[in-house]
Amino acid sequence: xxxxxxxxxxxxxxxxxxxxxxxxxxxxxxxxxxxxxxxxxxxxxxxxxxxxxxxxxxxxxxxxxxxxxxxxxxxxxxxxxxxxxxxxxxxxxxxxxxxxxxxxxxxxxxxxxxxxxxxxxxxxxxxxxxxxxxxxxxxxxxxxxxxxxxxxxxxxxxxxxxxxxxxxxxxxxxxxxxxxxxxxxxxxxxxxxxxxxxxxxxxxxxxxxxxxxxxxxxxxxxxxxxxxxxxxxxxxxxxxxxxxxxxxxxxxxxxxxxxxxxxxxxxxxxxxxxxxxxxxxxxxxxxxxxxxxxxxxxxxxxxxxxxxxxxxxxxxxxxxxxxxxxxxxxxxxxxxxxxxxxxxxxxxxxxxxxxxxxxxxx
Numbered sequence: 001x002x003x004x005x006x007x008x009x010x011x012x013x014x015x016x017x018x019x020x021x022x023x024x025x026x027x028x029x030x031x032x033x034x035x036x037x038x039x040x041x042x043x044x045x046x047x048x049x050x051x052x053x054x055x056x057x058x059x060x061x062x063x064x065x066x067x068x069x070x071x072x073x074x075x076x077x078x079x080x081x082x083x084x085x086x087x088x089x090x091x092x093x094x095x096x097x098x099x100x101x102x103x104x105x106x107x108x109x110x111x112x113x114x115x116x117x118x119x120x121x122x123x124x125x126x127x128x129x130x131x132x133x134x135x136x137x138x139x140x141x142x143x144x145x146x147x148x149x150x151x152x153x154x155x156x157x158x159x160x161x162x163x164x165x166x167x168x169x170x171x172x173x174x175x176x177x178x179x180x181x182x183x184x185x186x187x188x189x190x191x192x193x194x195x196x197x198x199x200x201x202x203x204x205x206x207x208x209x210x211x212x213x214x215x216x217x218x219x220x221x222x223x224x225x226x227x228x229x230x231x232x233x234x235x236x237x238x239x240x241x242x243x244x245x246x247x248x249x250x251x252x253x254x255x256x257x258x259x260x261x262x263x264x265x266x267x268x269x270x271x272x273x274x275x276x277x278x279x280x281x282x283x284x285x286x287x288x289x290x291x292x293x294x295x296x297x298x299x300x301x302x303x304x305x306x307x308x309x310x311x312x313x314x315x316x317x318x319x320x321x322x323x324x325x326x327x328x329x330x331x332x333x334x335x336x337x338x339x340x341x342x343x344x345x346x347x348x349x350x351x352x353x354x355x356x357x358x359x360x361x362x
Contacts, residue, residue, distance in 0.1 A: 028351065029055070031093050031101040032343035035130060037065030037108040037204050038164030038312070039254075040085040043340045044096045047353040052344055056096050060085040061308040065108035065165045065204050074112045079121070086126045100351070102343045105130045106138055107165030107202070135198030139168040143196075144189045144342030146252050146335045147172060149276055154246040156194070158327045161338055162253035162319050164204040164312075169231070169323070171195040171238055172250070189342075194241060197234035201227060203255065203312040206319065212311035213296045220292060223318035228325060235326045248331040249323070252338035254309060255316030260334040261304030263287040268303040275336035284324070284332060288317045 030052070033042045044056040062082040067075050093101065109115040109132045119130050133141075142161040150157045150172060159170040171194045206212075210223050260274045263283055279287075291313060294302070299310035348354070 028100040028353075029096055029098045030344055030347050031096075031098040031103075032340040032347070033089055033101070033103040033128075033130075034339045034343075035064065035082070035086070035103075035105040035109070036164050037068070037106070037166070037202060038063055040064075040082060040089065041340060042089045042092060043344060044092060044098060045344050047348050050354075052348060056092050058085075058089055058092055060088070063164075063204065065112075067208070068108055068112055068165070069205050069208055072111075072113045074108065074114055074118050079118060082118075083122065083126060086122060086128055090126055090128055100347055102347060103128055103130050104133045104138075104141075104339075104343070106133060107163065107200070110134075111165070111200075135166065135168070136196065138166070138339065139170055139196040139198055140189060140193060141339045141342035141346070142168050142252060143170045143172060143193055144345055145338040145340065146250055146342075147175070147189065147192065149333050149335050149337075150175075150250055151246050151248055151333075154248060155242045155244040157248055157250050158323070158329070159250040160252075160320075160323055162251070162255045162316050163202040165200070165202045167199045167202050167319055169197045169199065169234055171241055195234070195237055197231075197237075199227070199230050199234075201230055201319070203316040203319070206315035207312050210315070212313075212315055215292070215314045217292075220314065220318055223315060224322050224325070227319050227322035231322055231326050238327075247329055248333060249327060249329045250333045250335060251320065251323075252335040253316065255313065255320055256332070256334050257336050258304050258309070258313055259284060259287045259291070259317070259320070262290055262302070266304055271336045274334055277334040279332050279334065281324070281328075281330055281332070284320075288321065291317055 029044065029046055031042065031044045038061060040060050040062045042058040043054055045052040045054050062078065062085050064074060064078050064082045066078045105119065109119060112118065115132065119132065122128055122130055143159055146159055152175065155174055157172045159172050161168045173192050173194045175192060206223055210219055257274050260277050260279065261269050263279060264273055266273065296310055299305045299313060300307045305313055
């Protein structure tokens with residue numbers, strides 16, 4: 001059993017030394033855990049010459065925020081589901097010998113009346129210290145994980161992450177330092193973020209507010225209009241920002257990866273075919289129309305959706321459509337990467353693992 005002071009995400013943005021061993025930074029095994037309103041996800045990785053290599057991963061839909069908007073509290077069934085998933089994460093980190101980690105919780109734990117009690121229970125029963133991050137940190141981590149997919153010639157890009165209980169929107173400027181696809185530091189990323197916003201809505205909250213099983217055209221439009229209203233203040237702040245003909249959207253979330261899977265006609269989701277995929281605006285519209293035409297049973301049976309997300313995917317499409325209306329673009333790039341990858345890059349950057357590599361330390 002890993003004790004609570006060994007597996008910790010509290011400490012600094014540089015992460016936590018989980019075993020307290022004084023050994024070269026490039027020898028660490030790193031972990032990033034993201035506990036959101038809908039999902040519990042873990043990545044375990046080792047540094048490589050130009051980035052990192054994933055050696056283990058875990059993802060489970062736990063719906064921690066189920067019913068939260070109605071009650072203001074995390075429900076007991078949701079807590080039990082989440083504790084079970086976190087126990088799997090703890091076991092995987094132990095088995096892989098993780099020595100540096102950052103374990104974060106987002107919107108559900110930020111707003112729940114019993115969020116701090118839940119965090120305490122995770123520490124006592126599972127042995128993990130979760131760090132409840134603010135919305136700005138969440139937005140910057142998502143940007144760090146996805147920024148390498150932005151068109152290097154674009155003056156600016158609108159990056160978005162549609163979550164379960166919140167959605168982050170980032171106006172990302174061109175990388176003037178020319179870092180390109182190389183791993184970058186937190187300070188470097190913050191220099192590229194011109195504007196950001198965190199909308200207090202996501203696929204779970206929208207589906208619970210409007211419904212997600214039988215979504216009529218009228219109900220769908222109400223979803224889009226609601227999100228557009230919440231997005232309007234951020235849109236007004238971007239009025240003076242530069243665009244060019246290479247301006248595009250960059251999306252990360254289960255929503256956009258599902259849309260990509262439907263567009264590709266995948267019988268089963270395949271990350272290798274989705275991550276980094278370019279879609280034009282017409283292709284996105286066609287895929288969303290296809291999803292909207294499906295019955296709930298059809299969505300359950302679809303290999304890119306399944307029963308755990310069949311009642312949420314149209315809420316995600318509505319959020320995406322509102323973003324597309326606010327920021328018209330001919331192209332969108334799909335990212336099956338994001339917050340966890342951002343955590344890993346920032347941990348490794350803080351440890352200067354790539355600087356060591358360039359200097360021949362490995």
